[in-house]
Amino acid sequence: MADLEAAIQALTLEATKQGDSVRALKAQKAEKTLITEEVEKLKAVKAELATLMKQQADEQAAAGGGKMNKETFRKNLSSTLEQNMFYMPSFKIYGGVGGLYDYGPTGAAIKANLQAFWRQHFVLEENMLEIECPAVTPYPVLKASGHVDRFIDLMVKDVVTGACYRADHLLKDVLEAKIEETADAAGKKALELTLAHLDEFGAEELGAELKKYNTKAPETGNELSDPYPFNLMFATQIGPSGMVQGFLRPETAQGIFVNFRDLLYFNGSKLPFAAAQIGQSFRNEIAPRAGLLRVREFTQMEIEHFVDPDNKKHKKFGHVRPLTFLMYPRAQQMEASGAIELNMGQAVDEGIIANETLGYFIARTYLYLVQAGIDHKRLRFRQHLQHEMAHYACDCWDAEVQTSYGWIECVGLADRSAFDLDAHSKAAGVDLTAFQKYDKPIETDVLKVEPSMKDIGKDFGKTAAGVKAALLALSDDAKSAMAAELAAGGASKLGTEAGEVEVLAKHVTIKQVKQKISGKTFTPGVIEPSFGIGRIIYCLYEHSYYTREGDDQRSVFKFTPVTAPVKATVFPLLQKPEFEPYTQRVGDVLTRAGVARKVDETGASIGKRYARTDEIGVPFAITIDHTTFEDDTVTLRERDSMAQVRVPIADVGELLQKLCNLSATWEADVLPKYPAHGTTADQ
């Protein structure tokens, strides 16, 4: 695998050089044949690179299983996940419902841990204002946000059965099948091009393409309707009157935006500040089919960082400036040259990342994911291409994690400018601006308009007040224009309530004066990191799963203590009353130390109980045996090394606390200090 890595690096370098050479030739307006020749070379290098990268992706996805291939890896993983109730299809005894899954005891504990860690890492560390808003949301909020009009997917229906399909997914299946069965290179190429642009198609284009391939409903072979938009929000009625339309929120963000005014006040009217929310969001997917990765109800963790749009520096950017990790900027994507190791400071300094605040959150997200247990070698931050971004967005990056399903978007980080606050301000008729005082008042030249009411009254009579109002309401540009016209001795046209009038020099004086401005009023920009915790958890499962050397049946999750559903299990050797006081005592010691533990008092052998805790990724196990009665020590076993030591009960609480908050390690603080315990029950 190291060879593969080296080969990829070499090819990447070659592709970059070759790309430079093509660009240079083009810039020099070199001969066309020469350019074509170099372009062909570039294509060849890239094709080879793509092959190697696919090979690497497959190998990495199966990394936990050593020599396992992707299918075996995924099968073993999912059967371990299901057997140990990490998740299960919701309402299974009633046949289940597509896109709805339950977290079982193991999965729910991992989710709770990741949420708590997120709260620590973001909310507390950054002094964020965490709030919690209801999922049920009235129509006007989601009308203003754009979701009522634009939160849609295109759908086609089986005209006989009424079964629904996502038009783009259906076309994708069709195209992939065609590519498979097409022999000639040009035809294949054309199909691949269509496939590549699939997500840019509107209803008409999708309809035309589906017709072109004479697409029928997959299950029945019946005719299909034309594609038409389906809004992905779950609709409901609030209250009994039938007059208050509502939806289940499609994202938690809107709850923060509508509270902006109060949050700003709560923060002492100071910017920047961030608000955060963890909660359920709902998307009524047309035909969910990607298992845990595309679901109809899921937990989001979202941050809205409000900032002066003219100053997106971040006070703590210095802390993350030295970090270097995999990024995939727009330029590299255009060349398909793969993600590159990039230094955060450099990325912002060179304008690859739009600003410090966005960069800061990208870096903090990187740290969160890696500390949670995501393999940093299979994590990249991919910049959105221009056409992927909403028109108002400045810059967007996705944290993508590599799995057996390919690269999965787990976190979106977007600089959304002032779009959301402007939309709600307009719709609700409420001021959602902030006022920023300058350090020193600024003195500027302004044009002051002084209407001469005596002459205005004489010449305009009843409409005089309207003329005055129109003069005072002039924009800066209009003031300049009028001043010039009047200075030239002419008349100037002025629109008033009562129609257009002609104004002369005697009616108004426009002059330049100095004015002190103490600050500015503006709608804050918003930088939004948005986490889909369900996807992060699935990726963690893939990155944490492995089987014991030489035994494919012994599954282990190498969860970090941060993530592990339980930090330690306590095993009394036998189901006998004399063990009970010790079991209770060890349990209490761990509780007092804040170490989440479970007691397994089943009569199974210790080896079997070890295997069981391995399968749910518990890092430490404590066994109480007959020696405990003599010397008050217990066996402590580490999951990945399977090493065992003997530790006094008096030490167990503090030791595990330190191991779990990572202020101590097994190698440095346990193995040298405590005697190894001879027989290993893992055999």
Added chain:
Amino acid sequence: MADLEAAIQALTLEATKQGDSVRALKAQKAEKTLITEEVEKLKAVKAELATLMKQQADEQAAAGGGKMNKETFRKNLSSTLEQNMFYMPSFKIYGGVGGLYDYGPTGAAIKANLQAFWRQHFVLEENMLEIECPAVTPYPVLKASGHVDRFIDLMVKDVVTGACYRADHLLKDVLEAKIEETADAAGKKALELTLAHLDEFGAEELGAELKKYNTKAPETGNELSDPYPFNLMFATQIGPSGMVQGFLRPETAQGIFVNFRDLLYFNGSKLPFAAAQIGQSFRNEIAPRAGLLRVREFTQMEIEHFVDPDNKKHKKFGHVRPLTFLMYPRAQQMEASGAIELNMGQAVDEGIIANETLGYFIARTYLYLVQAGIDHKRLRFRQHLQHEMAHYACDCWDAEVQTSYGWIECVGLADRSAFDLDAHSKAAGVDLTAFQKYDKPIETDVLKVEPSMKDIGKDFGKTAAGVKAALLALSDDAKSAMAAELAAGGASKLGTEAGEVEVLAKHVTIKQVKQKISGKTFTPGVIEPSFGIGRIIYCLYEHSYYTREGDDQRSVFKFTPVTAPVKATVFPLLQKPEFEPYTQRVGDVLTRAGVARKVDETGASIGKRYARTDEIGVPFAITIDHTTFEDDTVTLRERDSMAQVRVPIADVGELLQKLCNLSATWEADVLPKYPAHGTTADQ
């Protein structure tokens, strides 16, 4: 207040004695006048008791405010809550929506803490299986649970405007107004009687009562419709077809019941075990108006403890047996004699609480609420009266907390028998039973049926197989009856697929044999503690709020470290760069110790910053000042005493960790050890 308490106790005793005396006279069939006399005495005692208890309730509700009355207390509390963003009406800038509230930064943190503590106290401590299911729930699940048919309130509509009212609430308002304006005692009494039975009225009775008082729509004076049922579930459609009806779950419990089979298997097929869930539930209230206490979307924390219905003992009941706290059993309610201090062991032994498991959860709930910060003197467990319980329930108790709104139900604890599992088993056609192996197989006598196929074949020809099947399917009673008839030499009638036939002794032998039975199959009973966290939080606010002696403007919440939104705030004295490394260091020390902290770097005076943290109930504050630069110590201030000591930064992490997990106290472990800090910034 102590005098009042004593007076109430004396009167309670007197009422009990007087009640006994009445019962004794009735039992002796004493003279009617004598009984009437004693009954009148009892009434007088109870009336006096009721007056004193109301007085006590008012005083206790305002206890935080010392001499404050109820209205002032509630006004001060709610303005402190709103100013500090404990909560706010949802979608306020759009005019808000009845029954929907947001948790602000302070409230959301408290909620997260209470949930984490609940998880520790119940899920981890009791090895419960915590799961997480979606809120969107398909129709068949809630049809089976009874919610589609029975989860209703009765509603009346303004026939002109369509405005909706809850029929019982409207009648309550009408009756209360009538009681107020009615002079004669008998009329008042009759109205009060109607009021007392309000919650037992059906649609017809409510309609008749509303008509009787000529009730009109309150806002418009328009006519009202007859009462009719409104289902309180939010309805929605799952998927785009319009063919899959769904609801937002009205409780989290059903998600657990439908997973019972898998959970039982996950638990090694062993009973008892408990599953738990924390999540949002939704009730589309007709016209919510009790502020935070009756909302349309709320978080539930529910436990379903599955148990052998013939053995509801609890392994850990011994741990809670000695606890004594306020309970309000059915008998005391019938006599309106108030809650009594009752010992848990006694309550179960005497059959006041139905079984050990229910008792165990009542006790654990008591401990949870008190450790969270609920005043144990204003907490009682009230048993449901017979008519309050569902027909299938064995016994129900509510944890009720006394507030300025009266006694608020915060937790419901119910022994629901096998109702839920039976309902889902029947509706889904899935076996939801458990098998319990006996310690030793039991040998019992059974009647064995042996058909004599030779004679059956001869006599019944083609229908012989049907006769055999019918014989083997006989119930135990039918077997006995047939055996008796045949032994008497007669014929016995037998229903078969092909009609009734007559069976003789030659056709079948029925004899008693010994059989070993290794265990039993049964539908488990369910004991359900169900927590409404929003209500608990509101009660905590009331029980934790007070103002500083002599200064009504200085509000404080005396949250325990378990509940407090933040455990410690860190204040650099000045906004100057030389403070920053210390601020960072103290922050890091606290994070490593697992102490949730906030840094307040605003330039406000320390006194002002203290007042600010008091208002959100932060127990400890740490100030970094110029002395810190010299001797590496900081000022540590305790919220309620306002006392300050000087502590080395090196000690701060461990010390606060211990103070927060309650393994150290301010009085015993801080004051004696660290030097007092002279000037108190609170002045």
